[in-house]
Amino acid sequence: MPDIHAKLSASGSDRWMHCPGSVVLEEYFEDEGSEYASEGTQAHAIAETRMRARLDPTPQNVRNAEYAEETTDAEMWAFTGQYEDYCSQIIDGMQLQGRIVRAYVEQRVQFNDWVPDGFGTVDFCAVGGDDLHIVDFKYGKGVKVSAKNNSQMRDYALGFLQEFALIYDNLKTVTMHIVQPRINNVSSETLTVEELLEWAEKELKPKAKVAYNNTREYAAGKHCKFCKAKAVCKARANSILGRIADILIPF
Ligand code: SF4
Numbered sequence: 001m002p003d004i005h006a007k008l009s010a011s012g013s014d015r016w017m018h019c020p021g022s023v024v025l026e027e028y029f030e031d032e033g034s035e036y037a038s039e040g041t042q043a044h045a046i047a048e049t050r051m052r053a054r055l056d057p058t059p060q061n062v063r064n065a066e067y068a069e070e071t072t073d074a075e076m077w078a079f080t081g082q083y084e085d086y087c088s089q090i091i092d093g094m095q096l097q098g099r100i101v102r103a104y105v106e107q108r109v110q111f112n113d114w115v116p117d118g119f120g121t122v123d124f125c126a127v128g129g130d131d132l133h134i135v136d137f138k139y140g141k142g143v144k145v146s147a148k149n150n151s152q153m154r155d156y157a158l159g160f161l162q163e164f165a166l167i168y169d170n171l172k173t174v175t176m177h178i179v180q181p182r183i184n185n186v187s188s189e190t191l192t193v194e195e196l197l198e199w200a201e202k203e204l205k206p207k208a209k210v211a212y213n214n215t216r217e218y219a220a221g222k223h224c225k226f227c228k229a230k231a232v233c234k235a236r237a238n239s240i241l242g243r244i245a246d247i248l249i250p251f
Contacts (some may be wrong), residue, residue: 006119007023007116008023008117008208010118010152010159013115014151016207019224020215022229023214026228028229039139043137045068046072047084048105048123050084052105054088055105079182080137097129103126103127104125111156114158114200115205118155118159120159123137130171131171132157132171133176134177136156136179139180139182147189150178153178157196158196172192174196218233218235221239
């Protein structure tokens, strides 16, 4: 589910890490929502219901999943099923290695050790031995999302480490997965916990500090794509005009 109330959201971290000024500028614009966003919300709710029934098949959870199947169109049911299968395979794989696995669905986490007021919700997490897996379900099909160098996924992984620090103090690796079934995209990245923490201290924390302090530093780039201020942003307009000028006047 989207972490809509965080000033520095995990989902917006690629933007605010590149363009810290966007945090202030975006505040002038309402989150208008869209047909795609509501479709994504619905798909996440179905996926959650299915995973709860799979992990904990109480009569109520099974009834909820049956009701979801009856009331969901075949396409969404099939795609949420692919996500469910992927998460289940992670569990099965670790169990086959003889590990005791604990799994979590829609887990709320805080990563405010690195990002002021940072929190979010992880779609699925599983721990087996010293391995942590984090899965994010993407129902969109407009943009192919990679798990490599994905700051949103890293924020979630950090959130899990912070939230469960007292329970899992032995974790050594974190694998972050994106499951985007409508375009047949599955992507993952594995980091050691040490590598993740180093990135968090050296990259995330200092950039979050600048972005949180209402700076007016702007930097346009690919991250502008989902910025709410892009239609009125001078930095983006200048960047586009500069590129056009380079093409028209190459010398
Ligand atoms: S449009 Fe781009 S440059 Fe402008 S505020 Fe948004 S992210 Fe920054």
